[in-house]
Amino acid sequence: MKCDTFYLIGMYTKTIMKSWFQYKIDAVLRSLAVFLREATGIIVIYFTLLKFDTLNGWNLYEMLFLFSFLFVTYGILILFFTGLRDFGDTVRNGNFDRFILRPRGLLFQIIFINADWFAAIGHGCLGIALFIISAGKVGVEWNVISIFYAIVTIVGGVFIQGAIFLFLATLNIYLLETDSLKEIFYWNMRKFAGYPISIFHKGIQMIMIYIVPFAFVNYFPVQFLLRKADMAQYPSLFMYMTPLVGAGMYLLAYGFWRLSLKYYKSSGN
Amino acid sequence: MENLIEVKNVSKTFKVNKRANGIPGMVANLLVPKFEQKQAVKDISFSIKEGEMVGFVGPNGAGKSTTIKMLSGILYPDSGEIKVNGYVPYKQRKDYVGSIGVVFGQKSQLQWDLPVIDSFELLKAIYRVPEKVYQRNLERFTDMLNMGGFINQPVRQLSLGQRMRADIAAALLHSPRIVFFDEPTIGVDVVGKEKIREFIRELNRKDKVTMLFTTHDMQDIEKTCNRLIIIDKGSKVYDGTLFGIREKYGTTRQLDVEFKDNCEIEPIKNVEIKQIDELDGRKKRFIFENKDVQINELMNELLAKYNVRDLNISEPEIESIIRKIYSGKDVVL
Amino acid sequence: MMLKPYFAFAKKSFLKRSAYRFNHLMSIFNTCLQIFIFWGIYKALYGDRTEVDGITMSMVTTNFILSMGLSAVFYVDDYFLPSKIWDGSIANELLRPVSFKGKMIAENLGNAAFNFVFQFVPALLICVWTIGMKPPASPQMFVLFLVSAILGYGVLWSISFAVQMTAFWLVNIWSLTTIKTVFINVLSGSMIPLWFMPEWMRGVLQFTPFSSIYFTPVQIYLGQLSLQEICFQYLVQILWIIVIYFVGNLLWIKGQKKLVVQGG
Numbered sequence: 087m088k089c090d091t092f093y094l095i096g097m098y099t100k101t102i103m104k105s106w107f108q109y110k111i112d113a114v115l116r117s118l119a120v121f122l123r124e125a126t127g128i129i130v131i132y133f134t135l136l137k138f139d140t141l142n143g144w145n146l147y148e149m150l151f152l153f154s155f156l157f158v159t160y161g162i163l164i165l166f167f168t169g170l171r172d173f174g175d176t177v178r179n180g181n182f183d184r185f186i187l188r189p190r191g192l193l194f195q196i197i198f199i200n201a202d203w204f205a206a207i208g209h210g211c212l213g214i215a216l217f218i219i220s221a222g223k224v225g226v227e228w229n230v231i232s233i234f235y236a237i238v239t240i241v242g243g244v245f246i247q248g249a250i251f252l253f254l255a256t257l258n259i260y261l262l263e264t265d266s267l268k269e270i271f272y273w274n275m276r277k278f279a280g281y282p283i284s285i286f287h288k289g290i291q292m293i294m295i296y297i298v299p300f301a302f303v304n305y306f307p308v309q310f311l312l313r314k315a316d317m318a319q320y321p322s323l324f325m326y327m328t329p330l331v332g333a334g335m336y337l338l339a340y341g342f343w344r345l346s347l348k349y350y351k352s353s354g355n
Numbered sequence: 356m357e358n359l360i361e362v363k364n365v366s367k368t369f370k371v372n373k374r375a376n377g378i379p380g381m382v383a384n385l386l387v388p389k390f391e392q393k394q395a396v397k398d399i400s401f402s403i404k405e406g407e408m409v410g411f412v413g414p415n416g417a418g419k420s421t422t423i424k425m426l427s428g429i430l431y432p433d434s435g436e437i438k439v440n441g442y443v444p445y446k447q448r449k450d451y452v453g454s455i456g457v458v459f460g461q462k463s464q465l466q467w468d469l470p471v472i473d474s475f476e477l478l479k480a481i482y483r484v485p486e487k488v489y490q491r492n493l494e495r496f497t498d499m500l501n502m503g504g505f506i507n508q509p510v511r512q513l514s515l516g517q518r519m520r521a522d523i524a525a526a527l528l529h530s531p532r533i534v535f536f537d538e539p540t541i542g543v544d545v546v547g548k549e550k551i552r553e554f555i556r557e558l559n560r561k562d563k564v565t566m567l568f569t570t571h572d573m574q575d576i577e578k579t580c581n582r583l584i585i586i587d588k589g590s591k592v593y594d595g596t597l598f599g600i601r602e603k604y605g606t607t608r609q610l611d612v613e614f615k616d617n618c619e620i621e622p623i624k625n626v627e628i629k630q631i632d633e634l635d636g637r638k639k640r641f642i643f644e645n646k647d648v649q650i651n652e653l654m655n656e657l658l659a660k661y662n663v664r665d666l667n668i669s670e671p672e673i674e675s676i677i678r679k680i681y682s683g684k685d686v687v688l
Numbered sequence: 689m690m691l692k693p694y695f696a697f698a699k700k701s702f703l704k705r706s707a708y709r710f711n712h713l714m715s716i717f718n719t720c721l722q723i724f725i726f727w728g729i730y731k732a733l734y735g736d737r738t739e740v741d742g743i744t745m746s747m748v749t750t751n752f753i754l755s756m757g758l759s760a761v762f763y764v765d766d767y768f769l770p771s772k773i774w775d776g777s778i779a780n781e782l783l784r785p786v787s788f789k790g791k792m793i794a795e796n797l798g799n800a801a802f803n804f805v806f807q808f809v810p811a812l813l814i815c816v817w818t819i820g821m822k823p824p825a826s827p828q829m830f831v832l833f834l835v836s837a838i839l840g841y842g843v844l845w846s847i848s849f850a851v852q853m854t855a856f857w858l859v860n861i862w863s864l865t866t867i868k869t870v871f872i873n874v875l876s877g878s879m880i881p882l883w884f885m886p887e888w889m890r891g892v893l894q895f896t897p898f899s900s901i902y903f904t905p906v907q908i909y910l911g912q913l914s915l916q917e918i919c920f921q922y923l924v925q926i927l928w929i930i931v932i933y934f935v936g937n938l939l940w941i942k943g944q945k946k947l948v949v950q951g952g
Contacts, residue, residue, distance in 0.1 A: 108859075111863075112860040112861060112862060115864065116862070118867070122867055123869070125870075126870050126873050130880045133885055270718050274722065278725055285728050285731070286725075287728065
């Protein structure tokens, strides 16, 4: 990394902020909107558990704790990966060609031209708020080991989701439209991820563990800390694998990206 | 002088999804998509020397944009070689692109919501343009392109002509040696076009910037380029000077004659007229091959036999010559 | 009124959707998946119980299939106007000899028609086959359900219409639109059956338009409402359409004036 890279990141960020503040009301409401949108699932589970008390043995606070891992990782993720999330548009409207014409790394440009600070704040705050509300009430003993474990798995969780984004972004090079794929393999799987995966059909559990491994973003890490009864049906090794899954998936996705770039240049769009 | 751009036997083929029309066609396409191969560029070769200004024309879908994309490194050629400024564009991307500028008339690279100057500042950081060079270029371009009035306005409020000028400046801030223009005057009004052409000429003359540009507007070419490359259906059909194209294809001449009264023209001995068109009033247009016809013989004959009020001889316009080349009529290649 | 151009708009947007073959197959899957998630959650919540507060699991399932299925049909392009204000094309659009609002409705309906045929129907079949749902309480109730569903679409459309009109002033309305969607998701009964909302929430909801989008049709389908109640609910739906559309239209008139005065 050359030192002017940081200067350029600063310039990109400044440009993004300036663009958003051209529409002041929207900018002010933006974080709130993200916060509310993401809180939808939580509001729903809140109302639901007012009526039903527990979901497969998980009470409200445990559920919030499970959600908090999802949001904290996403808050970090979205700061760096908005551009990959929206990569389809970038290819379709020809901006990707423009990136190729600039003397900077492609992935670098995709990531930093779009970093979504407001979304990061919205998700991050929600995650942290959930964590603070629930962490003291779920019976976890917070010591050096559990704190270290939490940090490492959060980083791993960011990379798992980053790899999914990168993989789905890369598919845009081959397919005209991938919004629905993204909808299914990311957004919908993420909706499942808010809940203990043990309540779902076996097939969906398989997908959540082996294909779009959201289970390693929050369910298994939280199980390490809470040890709920439903963990008995999974190998306990799963509780330690998050960083490994993250690193492995990211490398794979990155390789696929490099390969596809070559294809893009030979096929056009 | 050395060749700055070298293109050798380059070809490129795309796979396109063929769609049938209507609702039944849609259902069929949903189930069994059909693809067909489309050869966009067929075995094209040419070279361009430093400081040249070359017009690149052809009908829609002739392969102009594909060629520009290959030259700028966005696409690989299927076969053949491209070398620009000593680089292979699609291989040495990061080193190469700093030396070129690309203007896509259809696609702005400016930040839509922000004042023009903000996009310039960002580009300065992206291309690592030294402060001094940046200030000098900015001042110069602002002056030459008359951008002073709108440089602090958001891009979305600019007219098409203003936006295009700003886009051209944006592509040149890093002082590229070579600039590719893809339809730089599309949709711009007459005055705006003239400004853009003037700027392009000036830049070529003073800075020796090498330029290649595609356009549909022959005026662009006539007023800026000294050389012309015509491609049609992916193949190069002409490469030479603007003058040369008249020599080679524009061999017909036309003589417009206004008579004092209505008359029938009888065949003229020794003079082979290809065609006589009736124009409005009592005017007739005589079209003939320059080499076959002695112009004074024809004029003498007409003046002697008929009551002539006015005479006017002209060459066909470059645009109509080129259109003839596309359609293949009257031209043996 | 000449309807021909509007049919053309509707047909065009219908056909346009077909360009994205893959996208569209995925959307079906997508809708089903959404339904499966909530079905899974409620199966776990119900456990061995056959009913909670008189609501059986199959009623819950039917609620999710219908409300989520309908939400797949109920297409409204929330950025129809904003995108045209943002890129400045609104000025040209308004000069055309067709009604802009008419075009907006036509294109949305074209999309809704596409969604109905190619998404709702297949998704419904998949869900009925996999998790099953209750048949309508009676053929009459089914017809009454359809009417109510169309009115529900009217309510949803007018909410979007009114929100879009704020773009004349705000230009970029991503945030407002997102917040609007949150309200609809939580309060319309598509993510949590409104039977299970706390009493006080249900009280509040009576005074909002949200429950009349999906929950009212679902209740009619399940035969939970008497004819008298159905008539009353229709009135509520119509009232909401009128009130919200009126507000939106006011903004629309003012917004156009602003556009003329300021030139964009």
